[in-house]
Structure formats: C-alpha cells, structure tokens
Amino acid sequence: MSKLLIVESPSKAKTLNKYLGKDFQVLASYGHVRDLIPKNGAVDTEHGYEMKYEVIDRNAKHVDAIAKAVKQSDEILLATDPDREGEAIAWHIAEILKSKRLIKDKPLRRVVFHEITKSAVQQAVDNPRDIAMPLVNAQQARRALDYLVGFNLSPLLWKKIRRGLSAGRVQSPALRLIVERELEIEAFVSREYWSIHLNARKQRQMVDAKLVQYQGKKLEQFDITSAEQEQDVVGKLLASSAGKALVTRVEKKQRMRSPAAPFTTSTLQQEAVRKLGFTTSRAMRIAQQLYEGVDIGTGTVGLITYMRTDSFSLATEAVMQIRQHIKSNFEPEYLPKSPIMYKTKSKNAQEAHEAIRPTDISRTPASLRNYLSPEQFKLYDMIWKRALACQMAPAKFDSVSVDITVGGEANVFRATGQTLVFPGFIAVYTEGVDDTEEEGESKLPALEVGEMLDIDKIFGEQHFTEPPPRYTEASLVKALEEYGIGRPSTYASIISTLQDREYTTLDKKRFIPTDVGRVVNKFLTEHFTKYVDYGFTADLENELDDIAEGERDWIPVLDSFWKGLKDQIAVKEEVERPGTEILDEACPKCGKPLNKRLGKRGSFIGCTGYPECDYTRNMDGNGAEESTPAVLGVDPDTGKEVRLLIGPYGPYVQLGEAEGKTKPKRMSIPAEFKSTGVDLNIALQLLALPREVGMHPETGKKIVANIGRFGPYLNHDGTFKSIPKTDSVFTIDLPRAVEVLAMAKGKNALRVLGQHPSDEGEIAIYDGRFGPYVQHGKLRATLSKSESVDDITLEHALELLAAKAEKEKGGTAKKPAARKTAAKKKAS
Structure with missing residues (x-):
C-alpha cells in the first residue's frame, strides 16, 4: 500500500x-x-x-x-x-x-x-x-481581517497622504508603540539630582555606602538638586564626622533566584536579539532549520521541538531525561527534589503544546559543533542551556545590608552587598534583560554593630534623569506580547513590515519612527482610534483564540469588525489631508506662503502656489530643515571650496563636490567644536585627519591621531587611547603621544601579580568598564563578581587566562568546581 x-x-x-x-x-x-x-x-x-x-x-x-x-x-x-x-x-x-x-x-x-x-x-x-476546522477557521478569520484592513484602509492612506502606504491590523498598533515612545523622549525634560556617598575603611578593607537619611529625614531622589546643595550637605557631614563613622545595623539574609522558564517563541526571539545579536526573523529562520533537521553524522534529525508556541510546559519524558542529565553530571544539590513546573501565562496558549527544547538533552552543543553552522550552534547552545537550567536548583546568595551613621543617628548611609554562595542554574544559564543592568555582586567586610570605621571621603555624584529608551527588537517583542498585539509567530513579520514600509529605521539597533511613520500614525490614531487601540487589538486576538478553541463562530467576529470599520472609513473620506502645515514664511520665488508637506522621500518645504511655482527645499530625516551650505573658503592645496553643512546627523565640513561616483571628503564636527565657531583653518585641519604623529621609538610603528565616535584618540599597533582634553588632536606631538600611550598600559593597574612563566610579560589586575580583570599581553580574563581583587594569586590568574585562551580557540571553558569528577561519577 x-x-x-x-x-x-x-x-x-x-x-x-x-x-x-x-x-x-x-x-x-x-x-x-x-x-x-x-x-x-x-x-x-x-x-x-x-x-x-x-x-x-x-x-x-x-x-x-x-x-x-x-x-x-x-x-x-x-x-x-x-x-x-x-x-x-x-x-x-x-x-x-x-x-x-x-x-x-x-x-x-x-x-x-x-x-x-x-x-x-x-x-x-x-x-x-x-x-481541525476550528483551527482552520481561526486562520481564515485572521487572514480575512488583515485583508479587510489592508484593502480598505490602505487606499484611504494613499488618497490622504501618499501612494504606496499600508495599514495593518497589528502593524499599526505596533507603529503606535514606537511613535508614542519617541514622543515621550522628545517631551522629556531632564532633571538634575545628586547622591551622596561615603568611602570608609575597616583596616584595609573598603566600605562604600550611600546616604539614605539626612538630618533625621529620609532622602528622596530630588532632595539635592544642585552643586551648591551638594557642597553644603557634604561640608556639614564632614564637619560633624571627626573622620569616623559608626556601624548601627547589620542585617544578613539568604535569598534565592529561580531559573527562567523554558523558551516560548517570544522569549526565544528576545534572547536571540539580546544575547546573539540576531534579528527576530533570523532567529526564527535558524530555529526552523534546527526543527526540520540537521545531518549529525548518524543521519538527519530534528534537534529542537516546534518553535511556534506560547506554552511553558515540557513533556514528562523530556523532564525526566533532563533531570537524569543533571543527576549524572552535577553534584546532588543541583537537582531539585521534584520537577519544576511552569504555568503558561497566555490565556489561550497556541496549539503547539510544549515549550521549545532539545529533542534529546544528551545531544550536547559541544557534541554537535562540527555539524552545525555557527548560527545554528549559537541558537542550539542557548536553547539547550535554557532547557537544562529550567530544571536545576535555584541560585543562592548571601545578602548583607549595613547602616552607618556619620555625626549622629540623624545621618544614615547604607551599604549593601551580596555574594553568590551556590550557583545552581546560574552554572548553566542566566536570562538577559532589556535596558537595565543585572544586579551586581559586591563583598562587604565582616562588620558588627558598634564598630567604628575610618572615613576616607564623603562626596557627591551628579546625575540627570534620562528619557525612556527607544525600543530594540527584543523590547518591542516584549511590549507586543504584554499588550497582546499579534501573536509570537507574527512578531518577526510585523517588525519586517514596519521597516520595509519605511515607517521606522534602526539606529544603534533601536527603532526610530520616520516622518512618514509619524504622519501615518497620527492619521490613524486621530481618525481610526479604535483600530489602533491596544485593548481592542488584544481583545480581537482573544476572539481569534476562542475560534481556534471552537468556542466562538468566526463569521460573527468578522461581521462585527467589518461593519464598524466600513462605517468609519465612509465618515473619514472627507477629512483634510494630514502632513501639511502652512508656514509663516513667503516663497522667495513667487511670494506665496510656504508649507511643510510629506513627499515620497519624506518631509519637505514647498510653495502653496504649486504647480505654477515649483520652489522646494529639503528637510532631513528628523523633520529639520537642511541648512544652506556655508562656504568657509578655498583649500589652497586643491583649489576646492570648503563648506559647512548640517545634515541628519549633525554639522560637518565638506571639501568640494562629488565628481562622478567619487564622493567628496567629509568630516563630522566633534561636540567640542560648535558649528558656529568652525572657520576655514579648523575645517582644513579636520579634513586633514587622520594625522600621522610619528613612529613609536620602541616599536617602530606609526602613531596616528584621529577623531572617532567617542572623541579624539591615538592609534598605535591596534591600541586605542583617548587624547586628554588638555591636548589637541591637531597639535599633539610624538613625545607627548608616546607618554599618553604609556599611560594606557598602566593606568588601571590595581595589582601587579608577577611575570608570566612562559615569557617576560607582566600579569596584572586592571579596573575595566565591566569590572576588574587580569591581563597578559592582549589576553584578558574578567574576574567573577564573587572574586576579590585582593585574593587573586598569580597561580589563579594563570588558570583564568588559560581558560579564556581555550574558550577563544573554540574549546569549552572549565566546568564549575562543583561538578563531579570522573572518578566520583564512576564510583556512583
């Protein structure tokens, strides 16, 4: 058969x-x-x-x-x-x-x-x-809804704004999220505030604390808002302290952190964006490959379960297999007494009834590395670790909170610290976060109530409130899920559509609405408020879920939606064209008023007398007018004009015009140079960059001075060092450049541990942006948060560097010390 x-x-x-x-x-x-x-x-x-x-x-x-x-x-x-x-x-x-x-x-x-x-x-x-016809009807209803919006609302956008635009049932609320966030950022007014800090010592051990109560009153965020207030508070605290601080409260607790649930479609997309730098569509494409099958030497096999799911649950057989893997490879305390169950948050979890997991936990990422592409390996590695970690014991921390008074009980500083005492699931996997930093670990010396500490200094730190961050792909997916807009399987296509339609752009991996996106959103929110309302969109998704469950008929859902939309479109046929703004300025060509309009390539200024008068001038992508080039003078070497312009990314200078396919040389003007103060001399110096300073006397390699994203810098043999503000990128000479580069080597050295046994290179501990690290040559190994700088020995530093070198070669890092040895495993 x-x-x-x-x-x-x-x-x-x-x-x-x-x-x-x-x-x-x-x-x-x-x-x-x-x-x-x-x-x-x-x-x-x-x-x-x-x-x-x-x-x-x-x-x-x-x-x-x-x-x-x-x-x-x-x-x-x-x-x-x-x-x-x-x-x-x-x-x-x-x-x-x-x-x-x-x-x-x-x-x-x-x-x-x-x-x-x-x-x-x-x-x-x-x-x-x-x-299953309920599932079919739910899909048909979704397709019909999207069609009714697209084929009826989009033509209205063509008529009122411009051709080629589109409106979508879930795309439009997603655009609204991005535009509203941008409006929040633009309306945000930053406020200054200060925090007061204490550096104290118990013998050689440091204690850092923050002022939480001043003169008997709890200190709020905006109680100190100027340098004058900060100086007054610090002065009074120093005057009353006599150089001593008193420990008045010590509270110790043990807290636990539980592992994250196994992956759903949404969380997989978010983590792939955060940790792997993938786009949502790329993550789903690679997950599809892992699901459909990869040849692993013994044949083709699907490596993960289906990747479109809202469910957190795992099959009983899979849980038992994961627990057995933990039991065989970790100490007993890493395995909870009973399986960990995760409850699905979604009211109507979609039809794939399991979370995303490996089809066989015994297929470790390391065993499959040679059979997977780099992208496949990264994603599988993340899925495998998350599935393993979700059934492991919680991590345990010892946390300490200490109150320290200065000049009496009315002034209280508070120090907090935590130490990881049992890694649990953290030994395998930790979940990423958006726009916030993970809670760090810090050690406090053993302190007791009544102890006196020596004060090193009391000082203030200036802060400014910041606007909410723009959405990344990960945070947008999270917001879409929280609002119930669309379903995880549609998020990648929603994001792609917003970019393909040029409603948004990505800058530093964050979404910025274009002026076209703003106009479309304004039109829809003003005239079709209901259909871009987050609650309405989420309720409609729930109705589609009810259809899939067989609890609701799909035709009445379509009928209710269409009758409302049809009536609204009919009413809005006569509204005024959006995106047009009359300016208080006459056309220099015919004298009629100018207006701001939306064109094919964005906003521009045009004459209201069009088509009789064709005067226009451009605006940049942010809606600001592009400046008329200012001619600063002529370059004596080339005879070309040097111009000062302002583009979408700020002021810049330009040498001459484009010649065929050859673009003119341009140089952005750094923040320290205000565009109004740039003359021909400065412009020529900017255009002459990068500048060769000379040859390093020790290496014989050249030193180059230039201006980059973070300001002026020196480059020597792949080493970059910022030029101090007291020096100029235009005039710094060779001796000073060598001196500055020498500062780069020893600037952050906290401790010199000794010479590397294989050569004469020095091993030292440095203070880096993400915490202390040990370095030998160009190899760096970050210290864990539980390791103290004072406790690191030369031998331990060599171990850390060896592990980092192995990892960079593509090997596996050294396993946690708590894991079983081969001998113990054999004995068991």
Missing part, C-alpha cells in the same frame, strides 16, 4: 524520507498553496464572508506534483506544521484535491508531531486525525 505524506518544506521532506519506509513518498508544498485573490471582493462581505482563493503562482508546479502523486497513492497524510497556519495549509491542499476529484474513496488524514524524531513521527503516522 503506497502512502503519500505532504509537508511544507523540502528540508522537512528530506528528513522524513529517511524515517519512513519504502511505502511512503514525501512531498513538500513549499509553504502556503492558496491565498486570497489580490483584488477587491476576495472576501465577499455581502454573502457570508465567502473567501475567494487561488493557487499561488510560485507553488503551482508543486501543487501539480502533489496531484500527480495522489493519483498513484492509496492514502494521503497531511503532515504540515502543528499550528493554525499548518492546519490551514493542510485544509487548502485537501480542498484543491477535492476540487480536482482526486480523493474519491482514498483516506485523507492529518498527522501532527511537535518534534522531528523517528519515534515522534512514527507515533503521529500511527495515530492520524481529521483536519
């Missing part, structure tokens, strides 16, 4: 061909096989929302191949993905085959598996079911 198994992708077909016997033929549909006809009337709102489909051109040949194979098969199994989209694809294939009268008495059934392993596939094939 010949059987035909139909899947979506050729790679999935290739994997399944190896699992199933010779009685099976496996073909791919190459994704969706039918879609709505691309014109008005595809959803017939007058006749029960009948949907008119046609075969997608690019997949027509694959449909023909399936039809041909059906004729030669005795049984047809539809094994498309285990979600609404997969269910809909299966239904569309069935409908096409029925329309061609190819099925007749042949059984046509649906099979579902959430991982592509031989056992899972065989079990699914042995237990087929009928197509």
Whole structure:
C-alpha cells in the first residue's frame, strides 16, 4: 500500500524520507498553496464572508506534483506544521484535491508531531486525525481581517497622504508603540539630582555606602538638586564626622533566584536579539532549520521541538531525561527534589503544546559543533542551556545590608552587598534583560554593630534623569506580547513590515519612527482610534483564540469588525489631508506662503502656489530643515571650496563636490567644536585627519591621531587611547603621544601579580568598564563578581587566562568546581 505524506518544506521532506519506509513518498508544498485573490471582493462581505482563493503562482508546479502523486497513492497524510497556519495549509491542499476529484474513496488524514524524531513521527503516522476546522477557521478569520484592513484602509492612506502606504491590523498598533515612545523622549525634560556617598575603611578593607537619611529625614531622589546643595550637605557631614563613622545595623539574609522558564517563541526571539545579536526573523529562520533537521553524522534529525508556541510546559519524558542529565553530571544539590513546573501565562496558549527544547538533552552543543553552522550552534547552545537550567536548583546568595551613621543617628548611609554562595542554574544559564543592568555582586567586610570605621571621603555624584529608551527588537517583542498585539509567530513579520514600509529605521539597533511613520500614525490614531487601540487589538486576538478553541463562530467576529470599520472609513473620506502645515514664511520665488508637506522621500518645504511655482527645499530625516551650505573658503592645496553643512546627523565640513561616483571628503564636527565657531583653518585641519604623529621609538610603528565616535584618540599597533582634553588632536606631538600611550598600559593597574612563566610579560589586575580583570599581553580574563581583587594569586590568574585562551580557540571553558569528577561519577 503506497502512502503519500505532504509537508511544507523540502528540508522537512528530506528528513522524513529517511524515517519512513519504502511505502511512503514525501512531498513538500513549499509553504502556503492558496491565498486570497489580490483584488477587491476576495472576501465577499455581502454573502457570508465567502473567501475567494487561488493557487499561488510560485507553488503551482508543486501543487501539480502533489496531484500527480495522489493519483498513484492509496492514502494521503497531511503532515504540515502543528499550528493554525499548518492546519490551514493542510485544509487548502485537501480542498484543491477535492476540487480536482482526486480523493474519491482514498483516506485523507492529518498527522501532527511537535518534534522531528523517528519515534515522534512514527507515533503521529500511527495515530492520524481529521483536519481541525476550528483551527482552520481561526486562520481564515485572521487572514480575512488583515485583508479587510489592508484593502480598505490602505487606499484611504494613499488618497490622504501618499501612494504606496499600508495599514495593518497589528502593524499599526505596533507603529503606535514606537511613535508614542519617541514622543515621550522628545517631551522629556531632564532633571538634575545628586547622591551622596561615603568611602570608609575597616583596616584595609573598603566600605562604600550611600546616604539614605539626612538630618533625621529620609532622602528622596530630588532632595539635592544642585552643586551648591551638594557642597553644603557634604561640608556639614564632614564637619560633624571627626573622620569616623559608626556601624548601627547589620542585617544578613539568604535569598534565592529561580531559573527562567523554558523558551516560548517570544522569549526565544528576545534572547536571540539580546544575547546573539540576531534579528527576530533570523532567529526564527535558524530555529526552523534546527526543527526540520540537521545531518549529525548518524543521519538527519530534528534537534529542537516546534518553535511556534506560547506554552511553558515540557513533556514528562523530556523532564525526566533532563533531570537524569543533571543527576549524572552535577553534584546532588543541583537537582531539585521534584520537577519544576511552569504555568503558561497566555490565556489561550497556541496549539503547539510544549515549550521549545532539545529533542534529546544528551545531544550536547559541544557534541554537535562540527555539524552545525555557527548560527545554528549559537541558537542550539542557548536553547539547550535554557532547557537544562529550567530544571536545576535555584541560585543562592548571601545578602548583607549595613547602616552607618556619620555625626549622629540623624545621618544614615547604607551599604549593601551580596555574594553568590551556590550557583545552581546560574552554572548553566542566566536570562538577559532589556535596558537595565543585572544586579551586581559586591563583598562587604565582616562588620558588627558598634564598630567604628575610618572615613576616607564623603562626596557627591551628579546625575540627570534620562528619557525612556527607544525600543530594540527584543523590547518591542516584549511590549507586543504584554499588550497582546499579534501573536509570537507574527512578531518577526510585523517588525519586517514596519521597516520595509519605511515607517521606522534602526539606529544603534533601536527603532526610530520616520516622518512618514509619524504622519501615518497620527492619521490613524486621530481618525481610526479604535483600530489602533491596544485593548481592542488584544481583545480581537482573544476572539481569534476562542475560534481556534471552537468556542466562538468566526463569521460573527468578522461581521462585527467589518461593519464598524466600513462605517468609519465612509465618515473619514472627507477629512483634510494630514502632513501639511502652512508656514509663516513667503516663497522667495513667487511670494506665496510656504508649507511643510510629506513627499515620497519624506518631509519637505514647498510653495502653496504649486504647480505654477515649483520652489522646494529639503528637510532631513528628523523633520529639520537642511541648512544652506556655508562656504568657509578655498583649500589652497586643491583649489576646492570648503563648506559647512548640517545634515541628519549633525554639522560637518565638506571639501568640494562629488565628481562622478567619487564622493567628496567629509568630516563630522566633534561636540567640542560648535558649528558656529568652525572657520576655514579648523575645517582644513579636520579634513586633514587622520594625522600621522610619528613612529613609536620602541616599536617602530606609526602613531596616528584621529577623531572617532567617542572623541579624539591615538592609534598605535591596534591600541586605542583617548587624547586628554588638555591636548589637541591637531597639535599633539610624538613625545607627548608616546607618554599618553604609556599611560594606557598602566593606568588601571590595581595589582601587579608577577611575570608570566612562559615569557617576560607582566600579569596584572586592571579596573575595566565591566569590572576588574587580569591581563597578559592582549589576553584578558574578567574576574567573577564573587572574586576579590585582593585574593587573586598569580597561580589563579594563570588558570583564568588559560581558560579564556581555550574558550577563544573554540574549546569549552572549565566546568564549575562543583561538578563531579570522573572518578566520583564512576564510583556512583
């Protein structure tokens, strides 16, 4: 008996061909096989929302191949993905085959598996079911809703703003999030405030504390808002201290941190963005590859479970396998007494009933490294570690809070510290965060109530409140999930659409709305408020979930939505065109008023007398007018004009004009040079950069002075060192440059540990941006937060450097000390 198994992708077909016997033929549909006809009337709102489909051109040949194979098969199994989209694809294939009268008495059934392993596939094939129409109807309802918005609201945007724009049911609320955040940032007014700090000593051990109570009153954030106030407070504290501080309270607690749940689609996308630097679409593409199967030497196998899921739950067999792996590879205290259960937050978790996990935890990332691409390895490594960590014991910390008084009980400083005493799951994996820093660890010396400490200094630190951060892909995905906008499987396409439509741009991996995006959002929020409302969008998603659960009929949902949208569009046909603003300025060409308008390439200034008058001038991408070039003079060497301009990224100087494909030389003006103060001399010096200072007397290699993103710097043999503010990038000479570079080597040295045994190179501890580290030559190894600078020995530093060198070579870092030794494992 010949059987035909139909899947979506050729790679999935290739994997399944190896699992199933010779009685099976496996073909791919190459994704969706039918879609709505691309014109008005595809959803017939007058006749029960009948949907008119046609075969997608690019997949027509694959449909023909399936039809041909059906004729030669005795049984047809539809094994498309285990979600609404997969269910809909299966239904569309069935409908096409029925329309061609190819099925007749042949059984046509649906099979579902959430991982592509031989056992899972065989079990699914042995237990087929009928197509689940509630899932199909939920997908059809979503497609119809998106069509009704796109084909009816987008033309209004073309008429009122410009052609080529689009509105989307979930895309538009997502754009609203980005625009509203930008408006918050623009409206933000920074406030100055000061914090007061104490540096005290217990013998040689330091204690850092922050003032929390002053003159008997709790100190709030904005109680000290100027340098004058700060100096007054510090002066009074110093005067009353007599150089001593008294410990008045010591509180010790042990706290625990539990592991994060296994990955869902949303959390996988967020972590891939944060930790791996992937985009959401890239993360999903690589996850699809891992799911569909990779040849690992012994054959092709799916390495992870299905990656479109809202569920946190894991199969009992998988949990037991993970616990056994922990038991075999870690000390007993790393394994909780019972499995950890995670409750799904989503009201209607989608149809894939497991979280994302490895199909076999014994397939460690290290064992698969040679079979995976670098991207596949990174993502699999993260998924594997997260799944393992989710069943491990919590991490334990000893935390200490100490109150220290200065000049009496009315002035209280507080010091806090914590020490990791048991890593638990942290030995394997820690979750990333957005726009905040992880709580750090710091050690406090052993202190007791009544102890007197010597005061080193009391000082103030100036701060300014900062606006909320722009969204990254990770934080936008998190916000979309929190608001219930769309579903995790749609987040990547939402983000891609916002960029493809040029509604947003990415700057330093953060979303900034374009002026087009702002105008579209303003129009939609003012005239279609309901349809970009977060609550309305989330409620509609819940209704779609109810349809998928069989609890609601899909036609009434469409009818309610369409009648409201149709009436609103009719009302808004006569509203004024947005994006036009009359300026209090006359056209220099004809004298008529000028206005600000939105064009194909963004906003511009134009004459209201158009088309009779064609005067225009451009604006930059942020809506500000581009300046008219100011000619500073002529370069005596080239005879070309030197111009001062202001572009989208600030002021810059330019030498001459473009010649063919050769762009003119440009140089941004650093912050320390105000554009109004740039003359021909400074401009020529800027355009002459980078400047060769001379050859280093010790290495014989050149030293170059230049201006970069973070200001003036020196570059020598791959080493970069900022030029002090007391020196000029234009005039710093060779002796001073050598001196500054020498400062770079020893500036942050906290302790010199000794010479490296293999050469004469020095090993020392330095204070870096992310904490202390040991360094030998160009190799650096960061100290863990539980390690004290004073406790590091030369031998331990050598171990840290060796582990870092091994890791950089692509090996595995040294395992936690708590792990079992080989001998112990054998004995057990």
